[in-house]
Amino acid sequence: MPALLGPVSRCGFSAALLVLWTVFAGFSRAGAEHAATATLPAAFSDLLPHFQVEPEDEYIVKNKPVTLTCRSTPATQIYFKCNGEWVHQDDHLIERTVDPATALPIMQVTIDITRQQVEKIFGLDQYWCQCVAWSTTGTQKSQKAYIRIAYLRKNFEEEPQGKEVALDQEVLLRCHPPEGVPQPEVEWQRNEDILNPESDPNFFVTADHNLIIRKARMADTGNYTCVAKNIVARRKSTSAAVLVYVNGGWSTWTTWSSCSAVCGRGWQKRSRSCTNPTPLNGGSSCEGQNIQKSVCVATCPVDGGWSEWSKWSACGADCSMWRTRECTQPSPGTGGKDCQGLDLQSLNCTSEQCPQSESVSGAEDVALYVGVVAVALCLTLLLIVVVLVYRRKKEGLDADVADSSILTTGFQPMGIKPSKPENSHLLTIQPDLTTTTTSYQGTLRSRHDTTGKFSMTNGTLLDPLPNGSHTLHNGKLNPDPPEFVSRLSTQSYFKTLPRDVANASYGTFNFLGGRLTIPNTGISLLIPPEAIPRGKIYEIYLTVQRKEDLRLPLAGCQTLLGPVVSCGPPGVVLSRPVILSMDHCSDGCLDNWALRLKKQNYEGVWEDVLLMGEELVSEPYYCQLEAETCRLFSEQLGTFALVGESLHMGAAKRLRLVLFSDAYCSTLEYNIRVYCMDDTQEEVMQMERQLGGRLIDEPHILLFKDSYHNLRLSIHDMPQAHWRSKLLAGYQEIPFYHIWNGSQRYLHCTFTLERLSLSTCELTCQLCVWQVEGEGQSFSLDFNIAKVTARASASALAGPSAFQIPYLIRQKICSSLDAPCPNGADWRMLAQRLKLERHMSFFASKASPTSVILDLWEAQHFHSGNINQLAAVMPVAHPALAGLK
Numbered sequence: 001m002p003a004l005l006g007p008v009s010r011c012g013f014s015a016a017l018l019v020l021w022t023v024f025a026g027f028s029r030a031g032a033e034h035a036a037t038a039t040l041p042a043a044f045s046d047l048l049p050h051f052q053v054e055p056e057d058e059y060i061v062k063n064k065p066v067t068l069t070c071r072s073t074p075a076t077q078i079y080f081k082c083n084g085e086w087v088h089q090d091d092h093l094i095e096r097t098v099d100p101a102t103a104l105p106i107m108q109v110t111i112d113i114t115r116q117q118v119e120k121i122f123g124l125d126q127y128w129c130q131c132v133a134w135s136t137t138g139t140q141k142s143q144k145a146y147i148r149i150a151y152l153r154k155n156f157e158e159e160p161q162g163k164e165v166a167l168d169q170e171v172l173l174r175c176h177p178p179e180g181v182p183q184p185e186v187e188w189q190r191n192e193d194i195l196n197p198e199s200d201p202n203f204f205v206t207a208d209h210n211l212i213i214r215k216a217r218m219a220d221t222g223n224y225t226c227v228a229k230n231i232v233a234r235r236k237s238t239s240a241a242v243l244v245y246v247n248g249g250w251s252t253w254t255t256w257s258s259c260s261a262v263c264g265r266g267w268q269k270r271s272r273s274c275t276n277p278t279p280l281n282g283g284s285s286c287e288g289q290n291i292q293k294s295v296c297v298a299t300c301p302v303d304g305g306w307s308e309w310s311k312w313s314a315c316g317a318d319c320s321m322w323r324t325r326e327c328t329q330p331s332p333g334t335g336g337k338d339c340q341g342l343d344l345q346s347l348n349c350t351s352e353q354c355p356q357s358e359s360v361s362g363a364e365d366v367a368l369y370v371g372v373v374a375v376a377l378c379l380t381l382l383l384i385v386v387v388l389v390y391r392r393k394k395e396g397l398d399a400d401v402a403d404s405s406i407l408t409t410g411f412q413p414m415g416i417k418p419s420k421p422e423n424s425h426l427l428t429i430q431p432d433l434t435t436t437t438t439s440y441q442g443t444l445r446s447r448h449d450t451t452g453k454f455s456m457t458n459g460t461l462l463d464p465l466p467n468g469s470h471t472l473h474n475g476k477l478n479p480d481p482p483e484f485v486s487r488l489s490t491q492s493y494f495k496t497l498p499r500d501v502a503n504a505s506y507g508t509f510n511f512l513g514g515r516l517t518i519p520n521t522g523i524s525l526l527i528p529p530e531a532i533p534r535g536k537i538y539e540i541y542l543t544v545q546r547k548e549d550l551r552l553p554l555a556g557c558q559t560l561l562g563p564v565v566s567c568g569p570p571g572v573v574l575s576r577p578v579i580l581s582m583d584h585c586s587d588g589c590l591d592n593w594a595l596r597l598k599k600q601n602y603e604g605v606w607e608d609v610l611l612m613g614e615e616l617v618s619e620p621y622y623c624q625l626e627a628e629t630c631r632l633f634s635e636q637l638g639t640f641a642l643v644g645e646s647l648h649m650g651a652a653k654r655l656r657l658v659l660f661s662d663a664y665c666s667t668l669e670y671n672i673r674v675y676c677m678d679d680t681q682e683e684v685m686q687m688e689r690q691l692g693g694r695l696i697d698e699p700h701i702l703l704f705k706d707s708y709h710n711l712r713l714s715i716h717d718m719p720q721a722h723w724r725s726k727l728l729a730g731y732q733e734i735p736f737y738h739i740w741n742g743s744q745r746y747l748h749c750t751f752t753l754e755r756l757s758l759s760t761c762e763l764t765c766q767l768c769v770w771q772v773e774g775e776g777q778s779f780s781l782d783f784n785i786a787k788v789t790a791r792a793s794a795s796a797l798a799g800p801s802a803f804q805i806p807y808l809i810r811q812k813i814c815s816s817l818d819a820p821c822p823n824g825a826d827w828r829m830l831a832q833r834l835k836l837e838r839h840m841s842f843f844a845s846k847a848s849p850t851s852v853i854l855d856l857w858e859a860q861h862f863h864s865g866n867i868n869q870l871a872a873v874m875p876v877a878h879p880a881l882a883g884l885k
Contacts, residue, residue, distance in 0.1 A: 048140060049075040049133035052106070055145035059182060060115050061231055068145055070131035071108040073099060078109040082129040083121055087111055107133075113147050152233045153178035154557075155737050160211070160226055160240035166283070167246045171213035171220070177228035178235055184228040191222045216244045221281065238710055238735050248279035248286040256294065263300035269293045282728070304332035304339040315349035322346040503686075506541035510534075515802030515862070516542040516567075520685065522583035522629065524862065525567050528855040529807055531576045542567045545639060552598070553606055557646045557706065559653065559740050561586050561595070561678070562630065566639040570602070576846070577622070577633040579859040584630045585654045585678040586644050587703060592651035593644045597623060597632065600639040617845035624839060624856065628654070631859055633842075633852075646706040653678055653706075655739070656699040657769060659781070660684075663694040668754050669726070672696070674713055674767065675748040676734060697781060702769055709771040710736050713749050717766045726752040803858055804867055810854060817850040817875065825875035827853060833873040 053071035080087040158176035186209040223239040260266040274286035304327040327339035513527040545564040562584040595612035620635040714731035732749040843849035
């Protein structure tokens with residue numbers, strides 16, 4: 001080897017070292033494949049490690065591990081240190097190469113970091129790792145790489161609110177995105193189109209993610225959505241409807257029109273219109289008059305009139321005389337007519353006939369004077385007649401006025417208001433429509449008038465009043481339920497029962513067992529025979545808890561899938577499990593959900609006691625999930641809740657849409673309230689009964705998907721000739737998280753309609769319900785608003801009479817089928833025929849498998865069970881079973 005190195009140049013020496021290091025690295029890798037340590041050639045022993053690649057900050061998305069890489073040259077060993085602790089050597093993946101340019105050896109080490117490793121570090125803000133490289137000269141540390149678990153919450157801390165703004169007004173839409181790591185980016189959408197402030201300078205996004213519209217334009221009307229996204233997910237806020245309205249302005253006045261009178265006093269006018277600009281999108285109309293009138297006086301035309309004739313002239317030499325008149329009384333003016341006729345008359349007075357002519361002329365003058373006197377007398381008589389008639393009419397009118405005043409004496413005006421049912425004003429409260437898109441055109445009241453607005457809250461205004469419920473002892477009504485509650489409330493183990501007895505049932509039971517039910521809720525408690533030890537008598541209750549009072553902890557995609565049910569007292573000792581039945585609202589597909597049963601302990605803390613699909617027969621709880629009902633076998637009483645976590649977007653909740661309206665409507669206005677519920681509607685029905693409402697249709701089922709989209713409702717196809725909608729919005733909207741969380745009470749929308757006549761009693765329309773960007777459903781409504789329907793609910797039952805199989809026959813069936821049979825004709829065949837094979841191990845763990853199967857059959861077929869069908873599926877025809885067939 002020295003002979004090889006002697007004569008070579010410096011470049012040849014480096015190449016030789018490279019060959020030696022490659023051979024050395026090959027032997028090292030073959031000898032210790034996972035080792036992180038190597039020996040450097042002497043030529044590189046005086047160099048410190050230099051990092052070519054250092055670990056970078058990483059985010060863990062869901063459950064995918066991240067890889068950290070560190071590369072150094074030259075280095076004898078490289079190790080990772082995470083949160084001050086060395087990573088085990090076996091977790092390092094090592095690669096060795098040689099830099100062809102410098103002939104220096106390169107060592108690269110990678111490690112994987114999992115979500116579990118990061119979550120184990122409790123109490124530290126951040127999880128970090130760095131690599132340390134060694135050489136014969138010293139060590140070097142890389143930069144720290146921080147590993148964080150990426151997430152993005154569902155609920156926005158602040159969502160944009162809808163606004164109505166005037167044209168050219170500045171608009172501010174606030175948005176505080178959900179908490180997330182890494183910090184989510186925010187973008188804004190208008191009508192599902194992304195806004196780009198760079199291309200449209202009228203939009204500006206602030207540093208804290210708020211959107212500013214500098215000057216509102218008509219094109220800016222629409223639905224605005226705040227979108228937050230990071231590497232984990234993408235979240236959308238509820239849409240905020242921005243309506244840009246235009247207040248009307250007057251145009252200039254037109255010129256005055258000509259005077260309406262041709263002669264004398266008249267009027268003239270001018271006008272203006274509310275078109276500068278025209279009011280749009282509900283903007284206020286112009287204030288003031290659009291027409292002005294003014295008095296005018298027109299100069300009248302004067303027709304000419306003749307003056308009196310002059311005296312006849314003396315007879316002239318031509319034996320004639322003449323006279324004249326002038327058109328001066330009055331003279332024609334202002335376009336008046338001239339006088340018609342002659343202004344000169346002449347008369348012949350020749351020879352000796354002139355005196356005779358004078359006598360004739362005198363006779364004519366006498367006749368003229370007589371005619372004038374006669375005309376004057378006629379005019380005088382006519383004037384007297386007119387005066388007499390006028391006075392007579394005036395006297396008659398005064399008498400009529402006097403008579404009418406006498407007739408109206410003692411009468412005063414009276415205003416009569418129809419009486420309204422109690423609490424009817426609550427039914428007129430409108431929901432908040434700030435998140436809807438308006439499609440109304442017309443005139444709205446002034447923007448500053450807010451006295452007629454209400455806000456819908458979940459306060460005490462809509463809380464139902466306490467009402468009584470029935471108590472049953474061994475199947476009989478207890479005449480005084482409040483005494484039972486007050487007596488039990490003084491005991492320490494009964495502290496979980498609410499003071500009000502609404503939605504509750506209770507009774508006294510012994511070893512014969514019984515049943516408790518809450519009407520119209522799908523909730524029941526089956527206490528099988530022998531569940532209560534002989535010699536013991538227990539007073540047991542069953543009630544539905546208010547969800548908002550319990551503060552059930554829900555994290556991530558978890559949601560409440562049914563009512564929160566309490567049965568107790570919690571301290572009772574049971575010899576065998578009872579069966580608690582309650583409806584659930586999941587879509588029934590276990591592949592879409594991770595279902596957990598939660599129970600509240602004595603300190604009020606909720607604990608997971610069962611994971612569906614992983615039940616252990618040794619545990620005191622066991623669940624059987626049906627399409628719409630959950631059957632819980634429990635050896636302990638307490639407060640239970642079924643919680644589901646959606647595993648992917650295909651998960652859906654089965655909602656109930658329940659419709660109520662005013663039971664009595666004497667006005668033109670009519671309200672329809674659509675409630676959106678995921679479990680029992682009894683609490684809402686109690687509230688509506690107190691408010692005077694009535695159920696107008698059977699509940700409708702709607703699948704609500706885990707898609708982060710809101711629920712929208714609208715009413716269409718009303719007969720326009722008889723009905724119209726008073727809402728300014730095209731639809732109403734309920735936020736997604738209000739429904740998915742499952743803890744909101746009284747989620748509903750109110751549709752205010754108006755009938756055009758009080759005689760209209762029939763209403764037909766379509767109720768459309770859909771999720772944004774999802775498929776919708778349409779329900780036909782056809783009902784008579786004058787017809788009141790009464791719906792009765794079944795009473796709660798308790799006592800041995802609740803069972804369909806008699807006690808003695810039940811004992812015989814158990815004794816016949818519990819013992820194993822060689823041909824399999826025992827309880828196992830009964831379970832198979834009842835399609836309960838999935839629970840074989842649970843039945844087998846009980847002292848009497850047959851009794852548990854019969855308990856489940858009793859719980860499933862309450863009110864609808866056919867005992868003959870049960871007898872038909874029995875494995876054997878034993879004489880002990882003759883009582884069933």
